[in-house]
Amino acid sequence: PLTTGNPKRAAPTIPAWPRGPPTDDSHSYTTGSMASATGLPLSIRETPQSVTVITRQQMDDQGSNNIADTLRRAPGVSVQNYDSERWEFSSRGLPITNFQYDGVNSTYDGVYDYGTTSTDMAVYDHLEIIKGSSGLMSGSGDPSATVNLIRKKPTKEFKASVTGTVGSWDNYRTEGDISGPLTESGNVRGRFVGVYQDRSSYLDHYQNTKDIAYGILEADLTPDTLLTFGIDQQDTRSRGASWTGFPMYFSNGNRTNFSRSFNPAADWSRRDFQNQTIFASVQQKLANDWSLKVSLDRKRSQHDTLLASASGGNPDQVTGEGMYMFMGKYKGDQVQNTLDVNLSGPFSLLGREHELIMGFMATRSKQDVPVYGSVYPPVGGSIYDWRGEYAKPNIPRSGQNDIVQRQT
Template sequence: MSRSLVERLSYAPLCQFRFNRLILKHVLLAPLALGVATVHAQSAPMILPQTQIVADPVQDTASTEGSDSYKPALVTVGKVAAQPKDIPASVTTITRQRMDDQHMTSVDEALRNTPGITAVTYGDGTSYFQSRGYPAEVQFDGLPANNGLQYLPQFDLALYDRVEVLRGPAGLLQGFGNPGGTVNLVRKRPQDEFALTGSVSAGSWDRYRTAWDVTGPLNDSGTVKGRFGFAGEDENAFVDKTGSDQGLLYGSLAFDLDPDTQLTVGAAHQKIRLDGFDYGLSTYTNGSFVNAKRSGFYGTDWSHADTDMTELYADLVHQFGNGWQNRTAINYRTSDVASKYGYVDGPVNLDNTADYWLQRQHDRYRWLGVDSYVSGPFELFGRTHELMVGINYASTHQRSVSGGTSGGVVDVLNINQPNVDIPYTFGTTSDTSQVGVYGQVTFKPTDGLSLIIGGRQNHYESSRQTRLPSVQPTVDDPTQNKFTPYAGIVQNLGYGLSAYASYSDIFTPSQAFQSTFNGSVLKPRTGKQAEVGLKGDWLDGRLGASVAVFQIDDKNRPIADDAHPTYWVAQGQARTRGVETELTGKLLPNWDVQAGYTYLQSELRGQAAVAGTAQDAEEPKHLLKLWNTYRFQAEPLNNWRVGGGVRAQSRTTRNNTSYQGGYAVIDGLIGYQINPHYDLALNVNNLLDRTYYARVPSSYYGLYGDPRNATLTLNVKF
């Protein structure tokens, strides 16, 4: 009988792990010790137990781990697992294989390499992400968490099996939010068979990293499975005087309560420390870029940010039979960020002097999501159709305090600020909540035609309160109730092709602080998206392609009232049109590719619009992303692989005041499989050392993109 996970782990040496550079360097020896221990544990013949496997269409069948593919068999961003070709929308998945091949370790890196997504680096170790002219929303394993992605730290990518991205409005799934798209971060889950994977790496700027993951049955019958892992990283950035270290611990347990019911519970905890982080430079007062070196540091020696993140989750899946199932899930995430820093406060004078600001702040966030739905087939008029109905609740709480003081006028090329005490002088709390009932019916009048009709009735509440300098009464925003419809059609054309069309409504609640001069609250933002496209699926599902054309119309956008400062008017209108194409999968059994091109044309419209002004100037009109890996099969190169890719974009700007021309960044990979258990890979980013801005400077700070850098990784797998 095979050993359980607990028995196998008893062979691994006990060690204490601390996430700092000294320990990480010594951990480079860990794969050898663990490899020897695991080989010893596997020396006896292994016979897997006879186990009743509980199928979970929502998660397990869509898992990309171990698939060795860039193309997922199924996606779950629509809750019920479905093939990408059957979804009447643009959907992209960054699989576990793609992450590993390109040595992605953060959500930022995954989205930066996702077709159709623009990732912009922010100075505090976070980023913001745009799609189709709007900020992207986020789901944590299918549970919506509005305002949980932008400008916020995220868990290490070691926690996730895949990153799914649906571009365009997702009101049916997300509730109220932005129409740009939704990112679904899907966690790894306990597996039925024992597996131990790990990696250690060293790279440019003294970057050291290790990540280990173990999963498998915890009892002889296999009805209890577990997964445990950690990841630690320590590095100095290419910017002078900056660095970071972080550590992640996670674990989950899956219980087969009976042959038809599975309960999964899990938790994750991560700490992040940024030292000397820097927001970069703005432009000169005449609008030109400051002529400064890429590695220049414009913060303070004592700048730092400490992040403490925790996540608890559970889901219960029950199979009723005849294809019907229920999934009920809950997710609770907290993020605590304390920081103190300094930055260049506005444009730089031509003599390289500028105002300087010192700031201290502490933000606490809490997200709670609960979701329950049933789905399955039903018979009508002699044909089989599909139904999904559900209800979910999501709430967000934020408590923030901050304070600041002037650092005077400084020479930006020689900043030396003392570490002064900065009291908190401003504080607020805010709460939002929404509850929605949603449903979707997929009618199949013929074998090749699917008609999809759905909608969501949503109830939204929000409030805010000033806590400093004095406690003020709570201000409640207007309660919003809105039905959001959705419709789509998919027609199988044969030869692996399908055509689709879809329509989505947009609704974003108004906020109480955005009032008109006469005291009324602004009208809610409304709009719609229409999308048509073609999808292809060939080579038994190993290769997929898509092309989409879309238009988003957005009305009642809040804009500042020029005649009455601090007040607003709902005159803003915008139209975004575009084309998206993508190719993902295996061109050959040993050649994986993921490529996407986006053409985006966005403009502000209406009374307050300036002709030709883009709705989101930081998103390029042309965006190309490509990555491919080729694994040699013939000797003497049969253990080698090579990979490469490019991220290219056209001209962009911030605030239409400073512009960056188009550029391309090329990345590369060379790898060697030492044996079935050990693999060595060298990833080189920005191979040609292209100088570019990851965030274009404007009246406030901008940041250079990373220069050429390399990482050598030893991967271990048993």
């Protein structure tokens, strides 16, 4: 893509693509430039698509700790939860299936999720949303929106913070963030973010914990060469995880009136996610303000799910009988490797200054999915007496499903 610009604009010290300036110290609800839509560092006004930026300041002010809370506050984005763990984000009438991290694409599986919709926002500086089709930078997907999560980067000056949060239903969260130079000259910088959260819920017998560790290093190998290396580990565990909701109508057609705290899940029902991303990039400034960036990402996502939820059927209004269980076992292990190469810079033509970006991206994702299946036994009593107590099923393994996706 080409765009006209100001020929007198100074080149940035570090090439701006693919990230705009950090927002965590700006105290602003916007950013000076973003590159998610075209790869070019344009202002929001210059970007030829409908875009939204949610900054670190806005997330902190609104207490948005996870991606669902963050996207819920974005105009033009709808957030719907299917049960206690699963969320769907949609825009322009279609589900959002394109997620990027620092501009690098990530494979999204809407069936198994692998924890994408449970992502914690502590490690991200800001979030950029491009509404509509964005195949130029994201490849295949739905013409709904692309969500680009921009990670926190090391700072040139030392900074550190520790935050503790206490909320309703035994919600406890501790978050630490430390950043700064690691050498006297400042040519090596680092940042570490750690989070631990343990919470219950307004739902009966529900428990959720998170462990998050994020570390990133930046090194100026030369005045023109920037090396970045980092690792992001997010583990989420839930107990009392429901599978869908519960019926809206009794067997006689009258509306049910379950309490807000009613949890159809068994107390041992679980969805556990483990996500680890190792990423590295080399950014090289070239002659005449051109720059080359090569990025490598390796993401491994695992989910371990054993669900039981008294959600099937329509109960008798008087006796509460007639319900059956949704029970299933699901596991998956997904490994994704992505190579992203971009070359960008200015050039003069017909008396105007232009910018050009060209790049190549290749992604390979493989899922190892053992197949177990589902069972639907009766609840065995009145739903009015339900307290989440139910024997664990023995669901035998019935097969193997391997899924490979490639995109270039």
